[in-house]
Amino acid sequence: MQSTAPxxxxxxxxxxxxAHAVLEPIDALIRRMLPSATGSMKYGMPTFELGKDRYLAYNAQKNYFSLYVDPTxxxxxxxxxxxxxxxxxxxRFRRADQLPLETVEVLLADLR
Structure with missing residues (x-):
């Protein structure tokens, strides 16, 4: 779902x-591991840019959560x-234990 949060x-x-309990730790991990990433709201979801062609985002949907990471x-x-x-x-995942923070950390390390 798209948010109107500024x-x-x-x-x-x-x-x-x-949903906060699932996404806040992901947000904190992104900020810790990618301090130079520029965060903003785009397309109604939190988005972080790492240069002109690298990005990641996350969102709470109605029945699941989404983490968008560079396709490569x-x-x-x-x-x-x-x-x-x-x-x-x-x-896409429904519970935090389906996408452990350790796995997110590996993905983020690859974005550096």
Missing amino acids: TIAAYLASLPDH VVARHKSLLKGLDVGKSCI
Whole structure:
């Protein structure tokens, strides 16, 4: 679902508790591992840019969560994402334990 929140902080604050508990640690990990990434709200979701052609984003949908990562990174780490609904750049999951922070950390390290 697209949010009308003007900032990432406002987006996270607007989430129901269960969604906030899943996405806030991902946001914190992104900020810790990619401090030079520029974060903003684009397409109604938190988006982080790492140069002109590299990006990542996350979102809470109605029935699942999405993490959007550069397609080349997703392709390189398909084995880590086994069992998840994975598109070209979108990783969909319903619970935090389906996409552990350790896996997100590997994806983010590949974006550096």
